[in-house]
Amino acid sequence: MVLKNKKLWLGFAFTVLILFIYRLGYFVQLPYIRYENVQQLTSSGTMFGFLDIFSGGALSNFSIVALGVTPYITASIVVQLLQMDIIPALKEWGEEGEEGKQKLNTLTKYLAIGLGFVQALTIVLGVSVSQNDLFFGVGTPSGAMTYIYLAIVMTAGTAFVLWLADLITAKGVGNGTSLMIVVGIVASYPDMIDALVSKYLLADDAGVAQVFIFIGVILLMLVMMFGIGKMLAVINVTFADITYFYKIFTLFLMYGSAIFYQVDRLPLTMQRVMTILNPLYIVISIARECIMERSYPNWELWMILSLYAGGCYVVGTIFFNRKIADIVAKM
Structure with a gap:
């Protein structure tokens, strides 16, 4: 149709x-x-x-x-x-x-x-x-x-x-x-991809292992985004109007941002926790180390990113399938 x-x-x-x-x-x-x-x-x-x-x-x-x-x-x-x-x-x-x-x-x-x-x-x-x-x-x-x-x-x-x-x-x-x-x-993607490939991935000092590590990071990030997308789909269907969350979420970001709390003033343990809780920081760190610095990323970052990706995908799939089953049962 x-x-x-x-x-x-x-x-x-x-x-x-x-x-x-x-x-x-x-x-x-x-x-x-x-x-x-x-x-x-x-x-x-x-x-x-x-x-x-x-x-x-x-x-x-x-x-x-x-x-x-x-x-x-x-x-x-x-x-x-x-x-x-x-x-x-x-x-x-x-x-x-x-x-x-x-x-x-x-x-x-x-x-x-x-x-x-x-x-x-x-x-x-x-x-x-x-x-x-x-x-x-x-x-x-x-x-x-x-x-x-x-x-x-x-x-x-x-x-x-x-x-x-x-x-x-x-x-x-x-x-x-x-x-x-x-x-x-x-x-802007074609120029950005061309610069990435020509300057880093195909450079004379680029290693094959680093290229595969970078591809692995991209795949894990896509898996995580796919799981988050499923969770958001369930949230949007379950809560038809979630606008009342916006003010709460905005205040949370306001008081938790580095604009009000400078990161360098926090204890080292809290700084480490804040960086680990940020999946985007982990992705950028791994990509920077393997592509620009020509080194192998810390295994802890790999483990944390894998847990994020696997957890988001599993949880998102479970909630998504349950919601689909509930909708079909009510029809």
Whole structure:
């Protein structure tokens, strides 16, 4: 039935078309820019390089869609924080149903445009300070109006991306903003994989054992993610509305984060426990040791990661199968 659903296929084709148009914006570059300098900056492990991952390389190319949907994400976070009894009107809008959501969505978009301009101006000024010859020296005015002009063009690109995202949400398949983020990240995968393979896995001093260790880490991580996905599926079905967990979870992260408690001030035993309880830290540690340092990871990290992966998969499978059996029994 799904394969024969014409409306679904049309929505899927429309979504692919919009995403293709979004990626075309990657090739529309801003004027006045020396792109080799920008690409050197974004590939040097700075914050610009981190932001470039989410834009699918559009920031290093300094295209009109370099900001992507990051201003909208920032605006959404700001609006949600202001709804927490900071601005009563926004809290009332959130309780007015669909009409209130439309008001909040409109406010978020306008705020995203404003934040986009500030972010664009900050990026242009930041790159120009770190790279003195960012602008072409001949025939290019490097005054304040040039910076403002580039920021306006990048902001217009953000507005265009948000419009495309709304089109996908309204007429396509899935949430447009989420798909824009996914496309931006996935578009960076080929370059990242090529750099990983050429610089580390196929280097002259790379060992075969290290390559297989890295593959094993990836497989264990996929097994763990698969188990977590099954557990989340059961939670979403069992608890139809879990929004009341958000505030509790947010407070837990707030008071447990290193922003409030610096890690180096904790006892060594507690530091070790905190790192062991973080599966992502273990994955990164093993990958760093076997790929970059050309050494064999600590067996304790392997054991802990294997326990995480096996435990998540077993528990997730048990709960998932039980939930499926309960649903079938009630039909």
